Amino acid sequence: MKYKSQKVAYWFFALAILLFSLQIIYGFIMGFARIGMDGLHEFIPFNTARAVHTNLLVVWLLTGFMGAAYYIIPEEAQTELISVKLAFVQLISLALVGVVAIVGFHFNYWEGRKFLEIPRELDYLVVVNVLLFLGLILGTLYKGKRRTTTALVLTMGLVFAALLYLPGMIWFDSQVTDSFFRWWVVHLWVEGVWELIMGGILSYLLIKLTGVDREVIEKWLYVIVGLTFLSGILGTGHHYYFIGVNKIWLVVGGVFSALEPLAFLAMALFAMYMYKKGEKSHPNKIALFWTIGAAIVSFIGAGLLGFAHTLPQTNIYTHGTLVTAMHGHYAFWGAYAMIVLAIISYALPNMTGRKRYNVNTGHYAFWLTNIGMLGMTVAFGVAGVAQVYLERKMKLDFMDVQNEISIHFVVLLLCATMFATGVILYIIEFLRFGQPTDEAVLGENTTEE
C-alpha cells in the first residue's frame, strides 16, 4: 500500500463482514424452519428471512467490491483517491439504505421479485449512491498517472453492474416480461459483469502475490473476460426456457450457457499456472489460499454445478427445485464471497502494518468455511435430486416430498455450523489486525512489479 487514501477500504471491508455475519444468521433461521422449527414464523416468516439472506449477500459482496476498488484503483492509477471524505459519505449512505431495506423486509416493505426485493423508492437512493462511488473511482482513474488493464476491467465491471441495475427498476404488467428483464440484472450480473470485477481483483492479486509479469497476466485477463461475455450474454437464455417466451431460447440458451464454464475453467487454470510460474513467494500465504481457492471453487460451483442443470433437457426437471439452491450456494461462495475474502486478507496486513501472514486462525477459517460450504452444497444437492425424482418424476405431492427430504436439512445445519465457526474465526482475525494506520503506509516497502 502506498497511498493514504487506500485506508478507506478498511471500513468498507468491515461493513461487508458485518453484513456477512447477519446473512448467516438468517440462513440458520431458514434452515431450522425447514426441519419444522419455525418458532419465529410470526415475526420472521420464511419469505422475510429469505429476502434478508439473499439481499444481505448481494449488498455485502457489492460493499466488498467497492472496498476492493478503493484499495486497488489508487495503487493502479498511482495517485490518491480524489476525495476520502466523499468516500465516507458514500459508505455511510450505503449502510443507511441497506439498513432501511433490511428492516423494511420485516414490515412487508419490499417488492417480491426474487433477488431484487429492495423497493423502488430505495432503488433510486441506491442509484445515487452508486453514481457517487463511480464518480470517485472514475475521477481517480482520470487524474491518475497510469491506466492499467486490471484497473480498466475492474472499473468496466463496476460501471456495467450499475447500468444493469436499471432494467430491474421498470414496472411491467406481465409477469413474463417482468421475469425476462429481471434476469438482465440477476444473470448478467453474476454470469457477466461481476466476472469482470472478479477477474480484475484476481489479476491484481496474482500480480502482487506471484510476481508474474503484468503484461502476461493482463493478456490472459482479456481472454477470460472475452470468454465470459461471449458465452454469458446469450447464456441468459437458460432462464428463458420455461417462462413463456419463444422456444428459440432453448437452443440459444442451451448452447451458449453450456460454454459458460469455459470462462471459469480459464480462470482456474490461469490462477494455478501463474502461481506455478511465479518466482516470487509472497509471505501472505492466507491471501494466496483465498485467491487460488476462489478461482478453483468458482469453477466447481459455477462451472461444473451450473453445467449440471443448464441444458433444457435437464433443466425442465430441476428448474425451481433445491438443485438450484445447491448451485446458488457454491457458485456465490466460490466466485464472489471468496474473492472478497481474498482481497480483504491481502489488504489487511498492508493497511494495519501487522504482518499476521501465516497465522493458524486464518488457516482454520479458510478450511472450516470451505469444508462446511462443500458439505452444505452436498446436502442441498442430495435433497434437490431426491425432490426432482419424487416430485417431478413420480408426481408425489409437494409437502409429502418436503417431509421426506427434511433429514437432509439436519445435515445442512451441521455443515452450516462448521461453516459459521470458520466465519467467526475469520472475524476474530479481522479484529486482531486492528485499525489501519498512516505508519503502515509510510513504513511499507511494497515491491513493485
Added chain:
Amino acid sequence: MLSKSQARTFFLGGTLVTFLAFIGLTVYSLSPQNDQTNHDQITEGVIRGKHLWEVNNCMGCHTIMGEGGYYAPELTKVYERRGPDFIKAVLKTPIPWQPRGRKMVAYEMSEEDAQALVEYFQWIGELDLNGFERIVSPLSQDK
C-alpha cells in the same frame, strides 16, 4: 503466440457481436406475433393480482413458472389444481394455513384482493411454458 492487443480485440469483438445478437433475439421473442402469454387477456384484475403478488413477496416461499423460493408449492397451475374457492380460503383465513405442518402467513385478504390473485393465477395457468407446464401440472399425472 497470442498478443495482448489480439486478446483485447477478441474481448471487444465477441462482446459486441453477442450483445447485438442478444438484443435482436429479445426484440424477436417479445414481438406480438411470438406471444405465448395471451397478452391481451391481462385485465385490471390480473395486474392487481401481480401487484399483490409482489407487495406480499409470495415469491419468497413459492415458485411461479419455477422462479422463487423452494419452501412452498409451485403455483403455476394452482388454479387448475385447487380452483378459485380453495385459493380464496387460503388467502382470507385469519389463522396461518398449515395443512401438512408448514405454515403460510395469514394474510386475511379482502374478497376483492383474493379475487384479483385468483384472476392472476388463472392467467398464469394458461401460459405456454414450452413444456414445463406439463411437468408441474396435475394433468400430467394421468400420463
